[in-house]
Amino acid sequence: MAITIREGGPDDLPVILGMFDSAVEWLVAQGRTRQWGTDPWSTDPKAVAMIERYVRAGTPFFAEVDGAPAATLTLTDAPGSYLEPAGEPERYIHLLASDRRFKGHGAGAALLAHAAEVTRRAGVSLLRVDCYAGDDRKLVAFYERNGFTPVEEFTFGADKWPGMALARRV
Numbered sequence: 001m002a003i004t005i006r007e008g009g010p011d012d013l014p015v016i017l018g019m020f021d022s023a024v025e026w027l028v029a030q031g032r033t034r035q036w037g038t039d040p041w042s043t044d045p046k047a048v049a050m051i052e053r054y055v056r057a058g059t060p061f062f063a064e065v066d067g068a069p070a071a072t073l074t075l076t077d078a079p080g081s082y083l084e085p086a087g088e089p090e091r092y093i094h095l096l097a098s099d100r101r102f103k104g105h106g107a108g109a110a111l112l113a114h115a116a117e118v119t120r121r122a123g124v125s126l127l128r129v130d131c132y133a134g135d136d137r138k139l140v141a142f143y144e145r146n147g148f149t150p151v152e153e154f155t156f157g158a159d160k161w162p163g164m165a166l167a168r169r170v
Contacts, residue, residue, distance in 0.1 A: 001066055003064070003106060004063070005063055005114045006064060007060070007061055008059075008061060008062050008072070009055070010055055012060055012062065013052060016055070016060065016072050016074075017041055017042040019099050020097050021041055021042050023100060024037065024038070024040060024041060025100070026100040026103075034134055051095060054076060054094045055095075057077075058074045058077070058094065059075050060072055060075075061074070061118075063107035063108070063111045065102050068099075069099065070102035070107035071096070071097065071099070071107035073111045075091050075093060075115050075118060076091070077090070078090070079128065080094070082163075083130060083152070086126055086128060086167075088126060089124045089125075091115065091118070091124050091127050091128075092128050093115055093129035094129075096129070096131075109146055112143075112147075113146075116147070116170045120170045124170075125170055126167060126169060127148075127167070127168045128151075130165045130166070131163065131166070132161070132162065132163060132164075137164075140164050144166070146168075147168045148166035149166060150165075150166050151167045153165075
């Protein structure tokens, strides 16, 4: 099994939406509906618009396992509007998702390592990300295992979605 990383673009929107749909289905099957809801993102105009906005503002990357898209993230220069910028140059990871058929293959970790390298090559030393921090906090632990340190808890929206911002020096 070989993992390769490729740069994507706006034409990859259906692939990204497919990964989010796969992740939502997997979370729902586990009874974990607070993170990303219960409906496929591809059927939610707000979710589609958000993904389109991040992809236009940044650069999507894909980890492929033996040529098949397994995971994605989009790298931009700033966090979402719900968090303050860092006050120094930064790169920000958005939309990390994987096709759950590839769970445990290391595609997400490979993408995070690639994002760190892209950030370093750009001469930027701060890489940040935020994630769902509710339930068992497994997602926060995943980022910690990949070199990130929690820096700020936050809540978002009317339903007080629990989030965690994390940072990594590269």
